[in-house]
Amino acid sequence: MSNDPFWRLPEVPSLEVTSPDFGEGDPLPVTARASGAGGADRSPALAWSPAPPPARSLVVTCYDPDAPTGSGWWHWAVHGLPADLTELPANAGDPAAGLLPTGAMMLPDETRTAHYGGAWPPPGHGPHRYVFTVSALDVPALDLPDDATPGMLGFLMFGHVVARGHLTGTSETPAG
Secondary structure, eight states: OOSOTTTTSOOOOBOOEEOSSOOTTSBOOGGGBOGGGTSOOOOOOEEEOOOOTTOOEEEEEEEETTSTTTTOEEEEEEEEEETTOOEEOTTTTOGGGOOSOTTOEEOOOTTSOSSOOOBOOOTTSOOEEEEEEEEEESSSOOOOOTTOOHHHHHHHHTTTEEEEEEEEEEEOOOOO
């Protein structure tokens, strides 16, 4: 077993995912923390290398595999992004900001809200990883209901991913 939460997924070509807001393994910016944890629930800016053919759409997710749930915690899931897209601006996870391309759909996170829910590890639980993943799919869209979970999205993506890349940030809430 691996410490990589995606170790059981099929190997596919890699996309390089970067952010001007944090580097691989670095702490997330304060704004990317939950509003209740001193942040702003503001998704960081993300950029990635172009998706290879036969990509027809993209999915972006943010997942905390270290949440004390046995199943992790999904902070953000967007599907139906155009295959030629190579970046999302900061705060694209706020539906009111209108920063997602036409046709993109945000799914509800673990709090059942369709937005980017910022990092907020339990106090004293140690550092958590926040894995931002960009997946290129060989289909133009997935048939998902508006209230589908990110887990359902992941299941329906299986077999359609033609490239994938990750960028991992961290966050920690001190004890007491």
